[in-house]
Amino acid sequence: MLSLCLACALSPVGAAVLDPVDRQAPAVEAPTLQPVVVEATRLRGVPAFETPASTATIPLGGENNGAGGDVSEVLRGVPGLLARDRRNLAQDTQLSIRGFGARSTFGVRGLRLYADGIPASMPDGQGQLSHFSLAGGDRIEVIRGPFSALHGNSSGGVVQIWSAEGAPGDPWRARAAAGSDDTWSAAAQLLGAGARVDYNLALSRYDTGGWRDHSAARRDTANLRLGVDLGPHRRLQLVVNRVDVPEARDPLGLTAQQMRDDPRQAVANAHLFDTRKTVRQDQAGATYEHGLGEAHTLRLMAYGGRREVMQVLPIPAVAQANPLSAGGVIDLDNRYDGLDARWSWQRGAARPLEITVGGNLDQQRQHRRGFENFVGEALGVRGALRRDERNSVDNADLYAQAWWRFAERWSLLAGVRRSEVRFESRDRYVTDANPDDSGRVRFSHTAPVAGLTFAPREDLRLYLSAGRGFETPTFNEMSYRADGGAGLAFGLRPAVSDNLELGAKWRGRGGATLEAALFRAETDDELAVARNVGGRSSFRNVGSARRQGFEAAWAAPLGAAWDLRLAYTRLDATFREPYLICQGAGCTVPDTEVGAGARIPGVPEQQLFARLQWRGAAWSAAFEGEATGEVMVNDLGTESAAGYGLLHLEAARRWRGRHGELRMFARIDNLLDRAHAGSVIVNEGNGRFYEPGGGRGWLLGAQWDWTR
Template sequence: MSFPARLATTRSTIALAAALSAAHTGVIVADSPLDEAATAGARELDTVIVDSAGLHSVPAFEVPASLDTVFIEEGNRAQAIASELLQGVPGLLARDRQNHAQDTQLSIRGFGARATFGVRGVRLYADGIPATMPDGQGQLSHFALAGAERIEVMRGPFSALHGNSSGGVVQLFTADGQAGDPWRVRSTFGSDDTWTVSANLQGGHAHGGYNVALARFDTQGYRDHSAARRDTANARLHWLFEGGHRLDLVFNHLDLPEALDPLGLTAAQVREDPRQATAVAAQFNTRKSVRQTQAGLAWQQPAGESGSLHARVHAGGRDVVQYLAIPASAQANPLHAGGVIDLDNRYGGADLRWQWLGELAGRRAEFTIGTSADRQHQHRRGFENFDGDALGVRGVLRRDERNRAGNSDQFAQLWWQVAGRWSLLAGARHSSVRFRSDDRYASAGNPDDSGQVRYARTTPVAGLVLAPVESLRIYASAGSGFETPTFNELSYRADGGAGLAFDLRPATSRNIEAGLKWRRAGGGLLETALFRADTDDELAVASNIGGRSSFSNVGRARREGMEAAWSQSLGSEWDLRLAATWLDATFRDGFLACTGAGCTVPATVVPAGTPIPGIARQQAFARLAWTGGSWNAAVEGMAASDVRVSDTSSEKAAGHGLLNLEVSRRWHLGQGQWRAFLRLDNAFDRAYVGSVIVNEGNGRYFEPGAGRTWLAGLQWNWQR
């Protein structure tokens, strides 16, 4: 069946799911400054400039890309992890792992779905500082939501302008402190002895401002052996100087000590008791500790006529210690790296760009040119996870490497209103990514594994926007992208030999997108997009042996589908938001894969047309909210189809639908405002799998989602 035909057959299914299911999204899309004769209803939409597009004067409505902004307002969630706030963004899948020892699973249009921990294939930023390392691996764990203003999400071809491993882009922005901002204290308590407390202090004056946020999250966990505590601190200070100069200072700290890891379950274990942990989790006391501190400086000043110069530098460190459940017998192999991972990461980078706003051939234009460089220095050590008969302790050294990764990029982008109803956005980025490993652990049975490799690629992209009427934009865009293997994917060779897998090739993709954005009087907004991404040299798991995963290039893959989102005010008290995604992601070439623990030689045929694992074919979200004076209430939920768990499609997690309810009340007392709220998630107590561990070698693919849970909170805003 052809791509358009498949879209047609699923459109009614998506529409029905979107109407019957519900989820929260604070997505708002911009008004257009180009339309002087905008309708009254269109003027009600705020003008939102989306930084992810790299444009400073063009709102999202005028950009030939799928862009969403989630405003982090006074919601009724714990606001402990970013995935809570991203459920309503079409094309994005953020999975509830119920496992704080592993970072949120995040994929955009199928990119990043293979990640078993951390985030791959999607570019992450926090206040302009890359949360994705030069090797392409990132994490959301240090995103500080207590003082954040918004999260921006970009999907489609223009994501490639952010460089390596940019199948999509997610950026977190802390609010600028302004004069008159209130201070805020917030506390929540809920199921599984989960509680949070946070304080956010904001303020400013004519020459600058501050935003400081501190937060603690603590839980015993829905599952056994899943307790965790997370402390975050975030600060953003800015100073304004005469002549249009601005200086920003950003500081961020995360402390996650010994978060317990319950590991995945088999399908039989999920049916028996979804709260249980795998037996070896307790036996080896599987756990993970993370400590990260980073800081950045950004400087902005006028440069030339209608131009401005933007410079940023950042530096930080991230230390990780993780205890795995690898049996001692598997570590008898002299090439084995042990069952305790000790990673010390030091990283830093700089970005310099010149931006010009003016006219080109009598039409408005915006041009950006710049360069960036990032460095990652990693000290990777491995230890045995036993000492004699004692398990889950640090034993003798088995690995000692100094790894380095770095990128050097150059980029340019032009937005131009080429005619009265037409605008063009085009750009290109050249990325050079280098990996080097110096092996400090060598013996008779474990030779020197040192080596290096370099990948380089130029990724052009272009898009056109047509404005047939002021309330409608129709666009099309196309471009290319590439994704290098990460250090974790380079760590082991598929043939089991010594050394790193420097023979892996980067995956390259060709992306196209067509869509429309339509707004109506009264504030309604509709966005739809059709997309396709064809990938060569797709990376997939080659083998899982003794806790070690190796990877190989398996040929071509395709990700194609449709997204739709609708938001509408229903009178003065009601607000409705809907979102739906249909995504078909398949391997286009057949290949051989390993099955079962201990597999060393891939022998199972994965035929062409097999679904790529970790991806839900259909998703739908909606939220109906009511505001009545001091009271607020909402009903929301989500629906997702089944998800395959391995390249061979041997098993799958069933689809599910969830319903959530919330209510809140405000009181104004003196100079402050109190707000109390109550939230009920999974109101019907449905059993479901929240996430899957793709290609898990022991068949423990499933991480159950929580049953019915409640959360109560109290917030105080003090107007100084």
């Protein structure tokens, strides 16, 4: 059926409207790689090739053949990074880097996220990917390893998306796709540039009936980037974005037996309580850069936003009879804002030097309420108030870094960041049986980082880097105490990690690239799930942990029309000390030991990605393979999600006309229809650890690029 649809879509009927691209591909010279500067390193004049850090840049150009509904589509193939599409917009993408962030049951923790230089992570470390606009994006940058610590709290890695700058001639784009499971998407990107102002407006909608039962969802995003040239060495950038998820159904996790019986099912409680989530976020930010002569630059950034979340959980009414229960409906209203100011200085000459000094202030104001999820016999509706608190978190950071080529073959990058993070909660739901749980706590940390790069040849760099980072508990991790008591878990401590990395980078003249790194992170006061019941997780510090391994990425052109990309990750993530955990839904006193050497759940030991692509003059095609090793789903290691390998196939054809280009594309995911666990819910208290990945699915789409 798919092949028939594709043949019709790419038939000569379309060719009657547009002239086909020449069928004979012209001779292609070996490409010359341009220097890539990763802006998240804060080094304006230093290419990524020269930095002693593992970085990756993923272009978001016009040849993406996915639906555009999930960031995981484009993050495949980055070594050390695991992006899992949960087939569940109520819980967002699972994202981890070198094992950091793997414990998150929803959202992103342990990593720093940015959109056009504006934080997409709250001051407490909780982040979301939902407002990343793939339709308007130019590229995504990823930093792994010690230098992530220069971004402050919860920086086990950094992921940043950049919108495309406006371009002269108003190159506009419209895109639509439809596929399996009543899934469709539509997007438009409007680019333009005048003498002083350029713009990028991107609008998109993603709608799906869901691969699993009770998983239908819709997400609307809008992103506007304006650039204003204010004169020599002065520029203002304005960014406004909005995301609206009006109602995303949550099918919840499955047990191993349920997944074997029917991976597309939703558990009974998902239907009984109509488990679902609503998200609305509006955000705006401005960045102003002012050059002072040829060497000095001042950069000021300010932002603010509001994120509203309502979620219905499947907590039985009998469990809410406890006077300390927070109910079964979560209502969160987050308001946040911040500013960042930095000064940079660059010196060229024989021994180039670049220095950056700055500071930032961020604040988050959260109104958290909990309601019963029933009214009388009606379930899944907002009932009586059971929790009402005003929470706030503020951080004040100072940072400095310098890059210096102090000898012909040697360069040094060093930096330090001082962070102060303050949490406060004011309890407004106080009864005779539920006391006042107000409180506050403050954390501080100094993060030093240094890296040395050696250039034995023009095409080779060897480097060694080390640093110390930290991760405070987020408000969501503080929200429920492991002992079952009311109020926030103010007894949690930040996890502190010492990171070490040894790496190599090679660039061949024909366009081939190779990057490899050995890494180790030793963590004290590791944060881990203490128990997970009814969709609510509580956390505790469990001592020391270690994440160590090897990663490599290779890319090379194979002749004029073929390209090959490979990425491999080997990760050994373990707890280094024994600790006690709760077993069973009613447990509040840990009584079961997890032995030293147990694997950290949610982290596969091995990942492999391969993509072979062919580009002709009019046609293109690609074959992808990805493999993931076994993943433990609980601390005790009594259950695991089996490893799997998937194959994907895509093809596209282009027609060029006088004013634009039409491109039609098709993709088949999971070509062999392999059953697998797409993601896992770590330590889920009911044993429903597994979120099945999608079976074989198809997608057909069209994209029209034109100049007004």
